[in-house]
Amino acid sequence: xxxxxxxxxxxxxxxATGQSVAEPLPQFMASYKITAHDQIYINGTASxxxxxxxxxxxxxxxxxxxxxxxxxxxxxxxEFAIGEEIGYRxxxxxxxxxxxxxxxxxxxxxxxxxxxxxxxxxxxxDAGGQTMRGAQIEVGLQRWHHFSxxxxxxxxHASIDSNLPTVASDGTSVALPTKGKRAVNTPExxxxxxxxxxxxxxxxxxxxxxxxxxxxxxxxxxSIPSYETFNVNIxxxxxxxxxxxxxxxxxxxxxxxxxxxxSGTSSIKTNARSMVVAGHSVAGSAPQYYVGGGFAGxxxxxxxx
Numbered sequence: 001x002x003x004x005x006x007x008x009x010x011x012x013x014x015x016a017t018g019q020s021v022a023e024p025l026p027q028f029m030a031s032y033k034i035t036a037h038d039q040i041y042i043n044g045t046a047s048x049x050x051x052x053x054x055x056x057x058x059x060x061x062x063x064x065x066x067x068x069x070x071x072x073x074x075x076x077x078x079e080f081a082i083g084e085e086i087g088y089r090x091x092x093x094x095x096x097x098x099x100x101x102x103x104x105x106x107x108x109x110x111x112x113x114x115x116x117x118x119x120x121x122x123x124x125x126d127a128g129g130q131t132m133r134g135a136q137i138e139v140g141l142q143r144w145h146h147f148s149x150x151x152x153x154x155x156x157h158a159s160i161d162s163n164l165p166t167v168a169s170d171g172t173s174v175a176l177p178t179k180g181k182r183a184v185n186t187p188e189x190x191x192x193x194x195x196x197x198x199x200x201x202x203x204x205x206x207x208x209x210x211x212x213x214x215x216x217x218x219x220x221x222x223s224i225p226s227y228e229t230f231n232v233n234i235x236x237x238x239x240x241x242x243x244x245x246x247x248x249x250x251x252x253x254x255x256x257x258x259x260x261x262x263s264g265t266s267s268i269k270t271n272a273r274s275m276v277v278a279g280h281s282v283a284g285s286a287p288q289y290y291v292g293g294g295f296a297g298x299x300x301x302x303x304x305x
Contacts, residue, residue, distance in 0.1 A: 002050055002078075006057050013059035021078050023048045042086045049079040051124035052111045060116060077107040077126065097138040105130040110184065112268040113288070125268060127218070129161030130183055143198070150194040158183035164218055166270045168280035176270055176277060178218045184268050187212035187226070204234035216265040216287035222272035224262040224289060229255050247303035254296040263292035 005018035025048065031041035051057075056076065087099030108127040113120050134156035141149050160183055163175040182188075189212040196205040208230050215223045235250030267288035274284040 017057045037092045039089045045083045053122040079109040081105045095140045103132040113266045132158040146199040148196045153191040158186040174277045181220045219271040227261040245304035252298040259294040261292045262289040264290045
């Protein structure tokens with residue numbers, strides 16, 4: 001049960017807005033131990049989410065003219081999702097987890113950034129229905145000769161299940177043909193590889209993350225390319241020194257060999273290229289992006305007492 005309320009004291013705009021929502025969220029979880037080290041499980045869950053930003057409920061007005069530029073959203077529907085997952089886990093020298101999942105969303109809530117009077121405003125977009133299906137695997141080995149490797153990967157097919165409304169250049173409301181398009185901000189493939197070493201004194205690690213291509217518009221006419229990040233750390237633990245317990249020095253090298261890449265979409269758009277829908281022209285608008293961090297090196301010293 002969630003209640004949100006807002007008041008706006010600016011003359012001429014809606015004074016009070018808000019929403020109250022109550023939603024039952026049943027869950028089902030079951031598992032079966034095949035052996036002491038092997039288990040299968042199945043989960044069924046339900047969830048819902050309100051719009052992330054309170055600005056969704058607010059009237060907006062121009063700072064320069066004082067005129068009302070847009071009214072608050074009405075008839076807001078919270079996101080509701082039903083998910084199913086079935087998987088297998090093995091524990092031992094090798095820890096393995098494999099799962100298949102399926103999620104169905106209605107009124108999918110996506111966070112985005114818009115600009116008014118040159119200032120960024122966080123708000124939520126109702127992206128309609130969405131289906132997400134895929135598989136994931138994780139494999140990690142216990143420490144062997146001081147080394148411990150890890151690898152994981154995920155395939156996810158996320159599609160939009162409805163045609164989304166927008167406003168054409170002449171003010172007419174039209175439905176964009178988005179049904180069947182790939183969901184925004186959702187890479188099809190992700191992977192991670194790691195290797196750690198620790199002999200009690202010398203320790204270190206390496207990890208690589210891969211993020212696949214992500215669409216930034218509902219019409220899938222613009223995207224950001226896939227990218228990888230690489231991180232390395234190395235350090236040494238000293239023996240106890242007087243009051244200092246296990247002092248250590250560590251060097252972290254972050255984002256080796258990659259800089260200036262686009263790491264995500266800040267401002268999601270319906271379509272980047274102009275198009276015609278049902279005889280009406282719909283202007284394109286360029287999405288805006290987050291730029292990934294550059295290389296950084298961090299040297300730290302720590303101890304307990």
